[in-house]
Amino acid sequence: MKKNTHEIARMLKLQQQLCLLSSWLLQKLDAQAEELVEREERVLDALAKGDLAQQERFIRNAAQRLKTIAEEQGELTVARAKVECEYTRQRMMLQVIEQRLARMRASDRRVEEDNRLSELLSQQLGRRTQASRKLRSIDFKG
DSSP, rough: OOOHHHHHHHHHHHHHHHHHHHHHHHHHHHHHHHHHHHHHHHHHHHHSHHHHHHHHHHHHHHHHHHHHHHHHHHHEEEEEEEHHHHHHHHHHHHHHHHHHHHHHHHHHHEEEEEEEHHHHHHHHHHHHHHHHHHHHHHHHHO
C-alpha cells in the first residue's frame, strides 16, 4: 500500500510540474502576443505620419510587416488555444491525482490503525492468557 501511495505522490509531483510548464508556456505566448501588438502599433504609427505615407516602397514594406504580424498573431492564437486546452487537461488530471493520493493516504492510515489495533488486541489477549495461566497455577497449588 505504501508503494502505491509513493507512486501516486510521485505522479502528483510530475503532474504539478506539467501544470507549471503549461502555465509558463501560456505566459510566454501572452508575452509574444503583446510584442506583436506593439510591433503592429509601431508600423501603423509610422504609416499615419504624412511624410512617410508618400513613399511607395515604405508602404509596401509596412504592409508586408503588418501581414507577417497578422499571420504570427494567428499562429500564436492557435498555439495558445492548444496550450490552454492542454493546461486545462493537466489541471484536471492534477485534481484527480490529488484526490486519489488523498484516498490512498487515508486507506494507508486505516490499514496502519487496524494493524495497531490488532497488535494491541493481541497484546491484551496475551496478557489475559498469561494472567489466566497464573490464576490456574495458583488455584492448583492452593
